Amino acid sequence: xxxxxxxxxxxxxxxxxxxxxxxxxxxxxxxxxxxxxxxxxxxxxxxxxxxxxxxxxxxxxxxxxxxxxxxxxxxxxxxxxxxxxxxxxxxxxxxxxxxxxxxxxxxxxxxxxxxxxxxxxxxxxxxxxxxxxxxxxxxxxxxxxxxxxxxxxxxxxxxxxxxxxxxxxxxxxxxxxxxxxxxxxxxxxxxxxxxxxxxxxxxxxxxxxxxxxxxxxxxxxxxxxxxxxxxxxxxxxxxxxxxxxxxxxxxxxxxxxxxxxxxxxxxxxxxxxxxxxxxxxxxxxxxxxxxxxxxxxxxxxxxxxxxxxxxxxxxxxxxxxxxxxxxxxxxxxxxxxxxxxxxxxxxxxxxxxxxxxxxxxxxxxxxxxxxxxxxxxxxxxxxxxxxxxxxxxxxxxxxxxxxxxxxxxxxxxxxxxxxxxxxxxxxxxxxxxxxxxxxxxxxxxxxxxxxxxxxxxxxxxxxxxxxxxxxxxxxxxxxxxxxxxxxxxxxxxxxxxxxxxxxxxxxxxxxxxxxxxxxxxxxxxxxxxxxxxxxxxxxxxxxxxxxxxxxxxxxxxxxxxxxxxxxxxxxxxxxxxxxxxxxxxxxxxxxxxxxxxxxxxxxxxxxxxxxxxxxxxxxxxxxxxxxxxxxxxxxxxxxxxxxxxxxxxxxxxxxxxxxxxxxxxxxxxxxx
Numbered sequence: 001x002x003x004x005x006x007x008x009x010x011x012x013x014x015x016x017x018x019x020x021x022x023x024x025x026x027x028x029x030x031x032x033x034x035x036x037x038x039x040x041x042x043x044x045x046x047x048x049x050x051x052x053x054x055x056x057x058x059x060x061x062x063x064x065x066x067x068x069x070x071x072x073x074x075x076x077x078x079x080x081x082x083x084x085x086x087x088x089x090x091x092x093x094x095x096x097x098x099x100x101x102x103x104x105x106x107x108x109x110x111x112x113x114x115x116x117x118x119x120x121x122x123x124x125x126x127x128x129x130x131x132x133x134x135x136x137x138x139x140x141x142x143x144x145x146x147x148x149x150x151x152x153x154x155x156x157x158x159x160x161x162x163x164x165x166x167x168x169x170x171x172x173x174x175x176x177x178x179x180x181x182x183x184x185x186x187x188x189x190x191x192x193x194x195x196x197x198x199x200x201x202x203x204x205x206x207x208x209x210x211x212x213x214x215x216x217x218x219x220x221x222x223x224x225x226x227x228x229x230x231x232x233x234x235x236x237x238x239x240x241x242x243x244x245x246x247x248x249x250x251x252x253x254x255x256x257x258x259x260x261x262x263x264x265x266x267x268x269x270x271x272x273x274x275x276x277x278x279x280x281x282x283x284x285x286x287x288x289x290x291x292x293x294x295x296x297x298x299x300x301x302x303x304x305x306x307x308x309x310x311x312x313x314x315x316x317x318x319x320x321x322x323x324x325x326x327x328x329x330x331x332x333x334x335x336x337x338x339x340x341x342x343x344x345x346x347x348x349x350x351x352x353x354x355x356x357x358x359x360x361x362x363x364x365x366x367x368x369x370x371x372x373x374x375x376x377x378x379x380x381x382x383x384x385x386x387x388x389x390x391x392x393x394x395x396x397x398x399x400x401x402x403x404x405x406x407x408x409x410x411x412x413x414x415x416x417x418x419x420x421x422x423x424x425x426x427x428x429x430x431x432x433x434x435x436x437x438x439x440x441x442x443x444x445x446x447x448x449x450x451x452x453x454x455x456x457x458x459x460x461x462x463x464x465x466x467x468x469x470x471x472x473x474x475x476x477x478x479x480x481x482x483x484x485x486x487x488x489x490x491x492x493x494x495x496x497x498x499x500x501x502x503x504x505x506x507x508x509x510x511x512x513x514x515x516x517x518x519x520x521x522x523x524x525x526x527x528x529x530x531x532x533x534x535x536x537x538x539x540x541x542x543x544x545x546x547x548x549x550x551x552x553x554x555x556x557x558x559x560x561x562x563x564x565x566x567x568x569x570x571x572x573x574x575x576x577x578x579x580x581x582x583x584x585x586x587x588x589x590x591x592x593x594x595x596x597x598x599x600x601x602x603x604x605x606x607x608x609x610x611x612x613x614x615x616x617x618x619x620x621x622x623x624x625x626x627x628x629x630x631x632x633x634x635x636x637x638x639x640x641x642x643x644x645x646x647x648x649x650x651x652x653x654x655x656x657x658x659x660x661x662x663x664x665x666x667x668x669x670x671x672x
Contacts, residue, residue, distance in 0.1 A: 003176075004048060006183025011045035013190045014038055021197075029084060033076050034197070037069040045183065056174065057108060060118055063161075067125055068101040070154070074132045077147075078139075097132065100125045119169040126162035129154060150196035153189050160185055295319060295434060299441050308445045309339035312438045313411060316399065317341065319434045320427070322415040325395075329409035330358045343414070349392035354410070356385040361400040361407045367431055368398040369423035396420060399431055401439050411438075474505050483546065501542060508566070530565045532602050532669065533558050533593050539572045540591070548585040551576055556594035561602055561671050567645055568669075574638035575606050575665050582610030582663070596668070601651070604667040612659040622655065642667075 018038045021031065044066045047058065075094040076085075088094050104121045133151050140147050164178040298315040309327050317325040326346075327339040335354055337346070346354070357368060360383040373380055374390050399411045421427055481498050488494035533555045540551045579589045592605040613622065625640040643653040650670045657663035 003180035003183060006180065006187065007045050007048045008183070009187040010183040011042055011049075013187050014042035014045060017190060017194065018042055029088070030073070030076055033069070033073040033085075037066075037073045040066045040069040041186065045186065056118075059174075059179075060122065061105065061108075063122065064101045064104040064125075067129075068098060068105070071097050071101060071129070071132070074129070074136065074154075077136055078132075097128070100128060116169060116172055119165045119172075119174075122165040123162055123169055126158045126165065129158040130162075133158070147196065149192040153192040153196065156189055157186065291319060291430075291434075295437060299437075307339060308442070310341070312442050313339040313341055315441075316411050316431075316434055316438050317413050320397075320413075320415070320421055320431070322397075322413045324414040326412050327409065328354065328412060330361075330407065333358075338409070343412070344394075347392070349389045350394070353385055353389050353393050354398070354412070356383070357398055357400075357410065358407065359384070361410065365400055365402055367400070367423065367428055370396050370398070372423060397423070397431075399435055401435060401442070403439065403443055408439075411435075474508060478505070497542075527562050527564055529560045529562055530568065531558070531560050532568070532604065535565055535568055536572055536591055536593060536604065539569050540576065543573050544576050544580065547577070547580050549580065549583055549587050549589050551580070551589040551591055553591045553593065556592065558593055558595055558602060559599070559671050561669050563649055563669065571642040571645055571667070572604070572606075574642055575667075578638060579606055579608035579610060579663070579665070582612075583608045584610070587662075595671075600671060602667075602669040602671055604669070606665040606667075607662065609662040612661050612663055613655075613657040614659055618655055618657060 018035065021035045021038060044062045047062050072088070072094070075091070075097050076088050078093070100121060104118065104125070107118065107121075133155055137144060137147060137151050160178075160182070164174065164182075167178070168174040295315050295318075298318055299311055301311065313325055313327040317323070324342045326337050326341070326343040329336045329338050333355070335346070335351060335358070360366075360368075360380070364382060366380065368380065368383075370390060370393060373383070373385075374387065377383070377387065395412045395414045397413045397415075399413070400407060401409045401411065415421070481501060484494065485498075533553070537553055540553060544551055576589065576591065583589055587609040588607075589609075590605075590607045592603075592607065594603050594605075595601075596603055623640050623643050625637050639653075646653045646667060646669070652666075652668040654666040654668065655663065656666075
């Protein structure tokens, strides 16, 4: 009886697999040979029902027929370029492989009826299958993963057959326990064969099993396993429980059945099982590599009007082949449409529904399917919306967009009857990934805009600082005139110098006003051939001469250079003024002008005997803009401006300094 049940299960399983193979429309040699092998196994499984008394001869006959077709199938797997059965049969290797089952089938007709010989051939036949499996697996290469379930399936069966017939060879009869177990072994290994069929694509077989069938089968298997465990526990309780054993067994059975029914009626439990099965046993709905490339291309392709919001919206609606949508930002309880693709203006009912969704999104990041919301509102726990308004909305999906876990807005989409999709777990995960990419795209754009605005303000602030710095210089010149006016107001030469200074002051003021009013105006002046010693002397006499210590100018050698005279004057003034402020009134500030030995540079050395600077200060703070040691009296851009200007014209500003000994600023000005 036990053996009959096992063979019955095996026959049903292989018959069902045979029907699946017969319904596949794809053609392929391996497919047809697999059909024959499966049919032979199914026929082998029903032999106990066909023959009332199954003799050893008939048992071995059907075993050999089954082995013949499986070996023929394996022979076709040795190469993947066979197109028909003739090519397989024309190979010597094929007939060598098939020789054992042919000999075994022919033995009764050749007068060889001794059982030991038959058992020996069956044992060698099992070993032959194992050797073939090893050869196929070794040469599979990248296909080894796909062939692994088939290898395991046939290897387990072959090992079982080897043990069965090796034992029969030793005792000269087949152990009935092995015969009884064969049906169960073959039945238990069917999933491995199904898995191999699904994995190996070049067989031309593509079996589809619906997710619902797999889910219900899995639930039945779980229930069976659970009931088996409970039955074992009940048996143990009855065996060890004494007088209370039967009562406790009944209580245990009732409680276990109650728990099982509760789990099966639980929507959450069934949903989790279905998601788990779909994730791990079925192919994905989307080719994520292709979809990701499409999305990236869409985001990189800007709209004709440069609207990045429209690009983001097009990316999200094209991700699921929808046609209509709009991108909406939620601000202070108001909805602002940022982009619109073929979507009419929102009506009052749609705005009311979206406002209710916005309140829901503030606490939960959950994609809303309007149809699911109509039929299963309990899925969206906490969403308070007037369901009568849902019939008035035209959109199908609403995807919330978050900025750093704070609700920012939503994408509203609508598809046609042909493209509309059911919102399952995979579509949710896919849209969540697309939404994350879209969000990064939008918020990076916003951050870039804010950064550009900040850069504009920074540029304006920097320009203002330079202008304020120049205004201080202008104020210093005016103060110099006023301080000497009482003493020299009757001196005609002083009057001439005053008007000349005022003229230069006006020119500089006009230049600053022009830079303020013209955004694209260059901060540079005009280059001309400049006598550097003359320029330095003018700066000292007109702008630095009234401060102590009075700078001295020593010219060793020079040649004119082409540069902006006003800019050079400002640079000289800043550096000399800084030297004067760092040096006591009884100290020295000397300006040495000479031509470099290679005659490529004019060198201006500004030497002072002031307080000096540390190496760390020179390295980290001296040329850092807006960093000053003068408090409110300085802007911190004099040294920075000097260095930047000299480097812009191809020169250098070098610094040597020792604390409490003084500093040397060397200006290298190119002469070419």
